[in-house]
Amino acid sequence: MTLQGYVHAWEHYKDELQLLDKKLELLYKRRQRLTPDPQTDSFRGMFVSEDEFLRLIGRFRIEEEGEDEQEAREVIGQLEAEIAFRREASSKSGVFLPLTYLSSVFGLSLIEERFVMLGLAVELDRKYERIFGFLLDDLTCKMPNISLALQVACQSPEEMRAARMTFMAPEGKLARYFLNQDAPEVAGQTLLSKLLQLDKRMITFLLDSGELDPKLKPAVEIVYPDSELPPLLVQEDFQLRLRNFIEEIFEAPLHERKRLAFHIWGHAGAGKKLQVQHLCRSFKKPLLLVNLADVQLHAARFEESISVILREAILHQAVLCFTRLEVLYPAEPDLAAQQRLARFHELLDGYGGLVFLLAERHNRLSWKPKERLLLEHELTVPDEGGRERLWLTFAQELGLGADVDYRVMSGKFRFTPGQIRRALTLARGYSAWQQEPAKDNAPVLRSDALYKACYQQVQHKLERKATRIEPRYGWGDVILPPEQKDQLRNACNQVKYRGVVYSQWGFEKKLAYGKGLSMLFAGPPGTGKTMSAQVVAGDLQLELYKVDLSQVISKYIGETEKNLHEIFEEAQMSNAVLFFDETDALFGKRSEVKDSHDKYANIETAYLLQKMEEYQGITVLATNLLNNIDEAFLRRINYVIKYPFPDSEYREKIWQSMFPPSAPLSDDVDFKYLAQRYEIAGGNIKNVVLSSAFLAAETGEPIRMGHIIKSIRHELQKSGKILARQEWEDF
Template structure:
């Protein structure tokens, strides 16, 4: 940084930034005049015929001067006077600059000097380069004093010569132009960088200001247009939503920054959590507390850009420094892959962060455990968790009231079913409002609850369909023919999910339980007794999606693959709180066996892993088995509900027969449901097949469904399953088979 004079109240500051530039250009002109005077060769008359080719033709006299002449000749009076003028102007500019800053004036060059840590020589070099952007006369002057008509731009050699005229030139100035220096990194175009050997010697490489820096210094540009699609600037005091959750984390962010030693560098805060959890809002509130704007760069957009990633990172960080803003890189998790190219880009970003003095944030959807110290920076990570059920309920209630949806749904149930972030809750409600408008239901509230659930599922992005099949629930409680005990168990399971917010949140059980907060059910019973139907009824009752796990996509003969697939299933389900339905679980995970070989060992590992994931899952897991005795006892202890589906007795079978025929279907009056129930000891699945087959027979014969079709369909079903059929035992209906 430049050295300032002592405070002088009698010295007026610059009225405008342009007045400052005019005085700086006047000093530059004076330096150039001195340099021109020094270049005069009074003892060697110039050949008039060579004057038009000065800088292009090298003469013998010039070579002799370069080799043998020194700089120790006596100064004439004119040169001495120019030097006195320059010294006086140096003092004047220091006083004026100091006065301007003390009086609260904004001068772009001193501002960038402070933000980027420039010294006096680097600052003066900026001004020399900026002069070219304001007046083309400097192209000719720079070419002339460099004795090269093709060198119209500032070069490191010329910058050092001009700066040295103030008597402050010393060794080490050349490092200001080395690759990676502050000037080359932030201010000059790529052609001046030493990374490209085709640019010639370092001393003669052109120094041209980057267009964005020129615009900022001259006050004619307010944003880097190259970053328009990749970044967004949030003013500290404009349109800042309230922080509804995460107050504890916000306090930690503020306290850490304000409690550190002034000499300590600011850390890089790595915040992670699912989409909409409030990571960006946390950074906006922290930046606003520090009275700073926030510049957010989207890593996905940066990666998609065709320009070099490192170049874009420099532009983003430079833009943040120009605004004095905190900088956040959202979707940072896209740089956490194991791919070598991605890893290289991640390191490029982390290395660039070292030189930034403003607060920095990395916002990720995935947890990342960085090394605590990387270079000079301290990296601190924290999760922005999904709010607890009680907090989610409050958000649903308050935000729905703002949208006039306050009496349309059971917000406690919604909060318990969907582990939504604040952003997802807001998006669901906004989408529900639009759906209601689309459906023409603004004033008719009867269907709003279903619309809100539909809007909730629109927010869920998962890939469960890769390894599971979604089942569309079509049954309600009236269709399930079960003893009252089993029905009560199913209803208790629904209530556990519906009131989990009260029990876990309001009553404090969430803090007392490390895991096992979900609902796990075991459906055990013979085939066709209603296990799958009951799973659908439960899904419809709690209004959650249900997925039947495709075993062919989960089970693998390769060691470790089954666990990997299970992890993916439960992780994806966690996003939507979907019901996971494992049918025929006894075939999938049977009793753990004595370890006799490696296959037994890894089979037991798979069983244990399923138990672990079931306990960790916050939603509903249903395992259905035809043979309960085949399941491991450890499984039995882990279930909150074990529902045993008995083989239906005659009374229940009659209800099943009656319930399977829709009211719209044409039916003969002579159907003897009691006879069918008592004569055919079949489970509901087989009865369903018989009724459906009879319906198709009736449609083919163009008649109503009657005993004849039902009896014929029953005979076919029994024969299909290898059961004995005796015509004489059909009693009064035996003649139907003639």
Template sequence: MKLQPYTSGFEHWSDELRKLDLMIAFKLQCKIELEGDENPLDPMRGLLITDDEVMRLLRTNGKAGSNGELPPTLAGMQDEIAELNEVIAERLSLAVESTAGWQSALMRLVKRFKLNRFEQEVIVMALAPEYNRKYEKLYGYLQDDVTSKLPTVDLALRLLCDNESERYAARSSFQAEQPLQRWLLAADEGDATSTLARPLRLDGRIVSFLLEAERSDGRLEGWVSRFEGGVNGDGESEDDGKGEELQPLLIGASKQGEMRRFAELHLEAGKPAVLHLYGAGGSGKQLHAKHLAASLNRPLLLLQGDSLEAERMKTVTVLHQLFREAKLTDSIVGIAGGDHFMAPDGKLTMYRTVIEQWIRRSGGLLLWLSRERAHYSELPVPSRSVIYQVELTPPTIEEQRMLWRIWGEESAAASESAEAMADKFRLSPGQINRAVLEAKRLAEHEGADYTEEVHFERGAAVQLNHELEKKAKKLNPRYTFEDLILPHEHLDLLRQACNMMKYRRDVYGTWGFDRKLSYGKGLSMMFAGPPGTGKTMAAEVAANELGLEAYKIDLSQVISKYIGETEKNLHDIFKEAQRTNAILFFDESDALFGKRSEVKDAHDKYANVETAYLLQKMEEYEGVSILATNFQQNIDDAFLRRINIVVKFPFPDAEHREKLWRTMFPAATPLASDVDFAALAARIEVAGGNIKNIVLTAAFMAAAAGRPVGMRELVASARQELKKTGKILVNSEWDSFF
């Protein structure tokens, strides 16, 4: 009869358990023939399970639809065991060679954990009670202990080995460093009186794998995500099925090829290696990890490092389960949030040793994902292993346009609206993807025919949550160019500055300037002028015009007396602003960006270091930075050379003061007929900030008196404002107002 390949795990296990029954029967028959038929075992056994019941259980050999008898002789049993071994091996081989290429769970387990023949048989013995409870009775009978329902090390050695020499050699399989004990058997609870008495219970995940009852370890849910073909266990893909289109865009084709060759080389050779992907949040690290694994035709198990607990035993257990699952399912392990393991004062640094041991023992490939580049000593790398580091840099303006267009492609109008976002926002690939998804949800919620620009703007704004507010105050832009009273040439300069951001897509992208410049692609402006001339208002106007968030830097939170602390604060500010494309507004910046002084002592030396550091960060920053100063002469010349636009805010003359007086009053404010804006502008020489204070105080005076705002209130308020600066308003013709 021609043998057929196995087509299911049930068929294979039926034959394996039939063979186990024959082996048990053979050992019993040997004992009977050696010791005689008359009660060869402890008579107490018969009170619980009779010899006849044992034979009945063994005749139920697990083969579908078979109740065949056991061979009557030892020789017959040996022949059938040998024949069944050949049948199992042949049918497994045929299954692998078949078109479907099916391989049993047991054989996959043996191959992936490199088990020998004895260890394979131990797995079958340990699984048997999970498959059929009759083996609990059989093992109790064989071990002369009805409470011992699981096989022990002693029983495995007696049943599977032919002599003492084989048993002596086989004991090494139960040592802690061996795969059987380390990965497959459940942890010893410590009740066994000796190694021989130790029960052999398979870990629950191994049972579910062998019986094909669970696709992945459910205990890892919440810590680990499984991706196969770039898609997770729920059938969702972060790149919305456009990974092949995005790969050449997100990282150079040459680097992609190098990453894959590196992975293939070390996977094939079984050498320990770490592929380290680092870059800002949302730069595509997880996307690259998913598609690298998919290109290697391997599942990816991605651990979220920040989800782990500081509690040692739980974290070690999760890591152990993760690495075993990787071997079990032939997956690649990725650890996202690797910074949590790298920080010297982090709670998870101790677990780098656990990860390092896994790489050393398994010779596996580990994908390490972090925001920051790591030193060799910070990575969980055993000696003689290899590291390949790949930096994911922020996309260029042109690349951002392509990302918005690819993900926002819904209609021609939607694609055009999405593409325009690259001019307004400096987002990473992950942020762009999430912004588009949010925009589409908003459009669907509002019942729009397609996603409009306003939806994309709102979706992008959601991605700009950051931590700048710890060291800065967020401005709430309300002003437009119509509210800003400045000479035309100064307004033109400010409009020109805004256009440098609006049209950066064309200049840096389409026209190719991005490839010519390695830094200095941001917009830096200086607003110089006396207090109250509109510098802060101009910053809000720019933010409103560009549709970006603006933050006023709190210098008290930046400058520190401790060496190096100021630079650290500035680094954090620029780094966070770069991630979110925020406008940085340094008010009274001459206190921070002052002229570098001659070095006379250590204080001068470190002050100059801080200034030089700021020069560097200003040039590197690709967003908008605005420096406001009351005294331009105090600004270091080196800064001025690196400023794109310098807007001088002159003290307003009478003409501009009159405009300021008129624009300060909202349309709903009741004004008395005696208000003379021209006279106020001519006789009260103050800047816009002072005019705002005068108008607001006068409005409260009038409201308290129950009458419209008139000259009486305005003159009285002006006198109060001037007194603050030591000036006195002297004009006899206004005395009639009091």
């Protein structure tokens, strides 16, 4: 009969069990030569007889094997040769045999493979439970122990001594990957008496399925090379460089080939995982994604989890990718965190496959890998031209019809590809919720819904040192001379059309930094500086944060710079408008250095200049005293807008604009008289109007001139000015 390869795994297991039966039969015959028939001894296993004692100490020894034992050995040798031939034939024909596969990917020796098959036998046929119980003199024991395994698998004392090391080394392949680590330790139990019990995951793989280990979910997922992937729209050059480099390493001779690890970082949605997925698809390799934020960080559980994950990567011959690496690098690491990280690195050193470490921020890795090349790369936010292409592409994919200028959106929001896609998806839902009618069966994208979705993509902690201001004023509310108003509009246009200038016209290549927008509003109190900041933020539909100077300035050296760094770092994520009021208190003239206080005050001013130039968003500074601002500071600001004290013409417009249309105004209110008679700024006028409204509400009357004059009197008293009696008695 001509031998052929196996058709499936169960046919292979059938031959392996037949071979095991012959080995167990040989073991029984050996024992039978040395001990009487166990069936005649009803107390067997309950005491040690004199004959057994003499046999154990070597007084009774039979050196030669009987004919039946020699015959059994010949049958065993023949069966082993046939199984080896059929396994080789199966491999050539592409038939998947789990035991052969595991032996290959884990590099098991022939003895180790026999141990695995011995542990699997009880899962294939329950008869082995009774057989092992019989051979161990304990029917309550349903699995072989290490002593029995050595007797069955090994053919000589030398082979048995070498095989013992397989179980003695805790870092060995069997102990680490195949044997059950949860088996309870028994007091006084020797190594040879320990049970040979396979891990449940390995049993599942050998018997049934190559699916991902369920207990690893949700921290781990597997992506197969035939999975559908979105295209790479940015950073294609990095993907090509990555592929070429890995191909060059893999094509090198085996003795020159290096193991590789890559540390890639970038903001959420930058495409880190997508880059690795495309790489794996090009090499036709599965990808094992591990979210470290979902892995238990408790020392014992963490080490066990990482070991199981490494085994799973070997099982699937997958590229191993850890995400959220920053959780292993806390800002203030304690001893437990340091030990956990060190153990993580040790486990990775023992893994031979390709490793990717992904993070949202750069981590100064303490890993010094052995025999592995560790490379680093940052996936930066796409430039404005790239962001515009992403907005247009994703909007088209989602079937969105919109009157949105995506060129403007790309200039306002420094979003990663993932953030852009999520913003559009969320905005489509908001627009549908608001029941906007569709055109040509395409959902119409509302501008307000899109901006709302954009703000939800940004997560920052600016509220700790700044206060968010909801913009409530428009261009019609701010009363300024044409020159100042034109400057404000020009500043807004610099944000709206930065994509054209920086990307399309190529100015971005000429500027290493300083691509943000900085403005200084200078003028007396109440002239509209804060209102103008709201107008700018409202026109650009950006968030406005007023920086609380009390949370920024510190008497401790270096703390002010640290606070400023945190503010600009958080704002960079959202492109928010930062509004510093009363900035002359913080950013005054740099003084001559006479002592350490002058020295560090100048450092703080210089540091702010640096951060403002690096910031790509909008910075608005307000001051009442322009002369107190350093000239070098002014040179680096894009727009310096001087707010004049309003004359009577502009005061009249301010008075008129302050009263809402629904407010009841008496006919005796004379705005021209108020503007000409009382020289007060817009902020004071606002206080007067609001106070007079409450006075009128109290009396149940329309707002009269008397209410306004009375409020003016109170307002002037705050600054120490007194209104003459004849000026207010008539009212």
